Amino acid sequence: MSEKKTTTVEVRLPSRMGFEKVAMSTASAVAKLMGFPDDRVEDLKTAVAEACINAIEHGNRLNEKLSVGVVLSAGADSLEVKVIDDGKGMQKQPSKPDIDRKMHGEEDPRGMGMFLIQALVDEAEWVAGSGGKASYVRLMIRLDKEA
Amino acid sequence: MQSETKSRVDQLTSPAGHPVTVLRYEGDIASTSKEAVLGTYQALPKNAVKLILLDFTKVDYINSSGIALVIQLLMEATNAGQKVYAFGLSPHFTKVFTMVGITKYAGLFPGQAEALAAL
Numbered sequence: 390m391s392e393k394k395t396t397t398v399e400v401r402l403p404s405r406m407g408f409e410k411v412a413m414s415t416a417s418a419v420a421k422l423m424g425f426p427d428d429r430v431e432d433l434k435t436a437v438a439e440a441c442i443n444a445i446e447h448g449n450r451l452n453e454k455l456s457v458g459v460v461l462s463a464g465a466d467s468l469e470v471k472v473i474d475d476g477k478g479m480q481k482q483p484s485k486p487d488i489d490r491k492m493h494g495e496e497d498p499r500g501m502g503m504f505l506i507q508a509l510v511d512e513a514e515w516v517a518g519s520g521g522k523a524s525y526v527r528l529m530i531r532l533d534k535e536a
Numbered sequence: 537m538q539s540e541t542k543s544r545v546d547q548l549t550s551p552a553g554h555p556v557t558v559l560r561y562e563g564d565i566a567s568t569s570k571e572a573v574l575g576t577y578q579a580l581p582k583n584a585v586k587l588i589l590l591d592f593t594k595v596d597y598i599n600s601s602g603i604a605l606v607i608q609l610l611m612e613a614t615n616a617g618q619k620v621y622a623f624g625l626s627p628h629f630t631k632v633f634t635m636v637g638i639t640k641y642a643g644l645f646p647g648q649a650e651a652l653a654a655l
Contacts, residue, residue: 406566406567406568407566407568409599410597428627428628431626431627431628432628435599435628435632438597438599439599439600442599442600442601486636486637487637488607488636488637488638488640488641489637489640491607491611492607492610492611492614492641494611497604498604498605498607498608498611499600499601499604500600500604501600501603501604501636502599502600504635504636505600505632505635505636508635
């Protein structure tokens with residue numbers, strides 16, 4: 390890959406559970422081409438999958454007429470992934486799951502996706518689209534960063 | 537699109553002589569895996585089964601919905617007085633399970649032999 394130019398790969402997914410694996414595979418292939426170590430590729434795969442699941446389920450509300458956009462921008466030493474949906478964007482920041490509260494039925498066993506995204510990549514931000522459309526999450530992992 | 541989750545139940549005995557029920561999963565562990573993960577567990581006789589091993593050796597993909605199903609299983613097992621352990625997770629999913637705190641309620645082992653030896 391080029392040292393300075395940014396290479397962009399785009400994928401559009403139907404808003405159907407399971408298709409997040411297409412984005413995972415694409416992100417994995419790009420990250421491997423860039424030279425990311427296997428453990429960082431695995432981190433990225435999970436983060437991208439969770440971002441796509443959120444976009445499919447919460448952003449596009451499983452409406453198969455809407456698609457999820459995944460834009461991977463490979464720079465010299467980092468990979469940025471934007472996952473775009475037609476929702477209003479996340480209204481709250483991710484919180485660390487409390488396993489004790491979950492085990493005691495005081496917290497939903499689900500709701501770990503945003504936490505995993507934030508924990509597994511170097512940067513994560515959720516951006517609400519104008520007019521309630523084209524909201525996205527932007528993920529970034531860097532080549533020189535250990536997991 | 538998501539691969540179907542298969543599950544199988546084996547009965548083993550630990551080196552210490554304890555009966556151990558092994559739930560072996562294959563495929564993806566995701567939102568569609570409720571029957572395979574929870575249904576298989578709930579079909580076990582609660583009075584007879586006290587030690588449970590979850591085998592993830594043939595699982596390639598686990599997402600947050602799948603982790604939530606594992607947590608639900610742990611909740612039910614804890615309430616029934618059962619002990620749950622797991623083995624066969626990749627290094628990545630071992631890290632993820634540790635991050636979300638599952639290791640507080642289920643010991644993780646690299647393989648079946650190590651898990652059985654600890655019981």
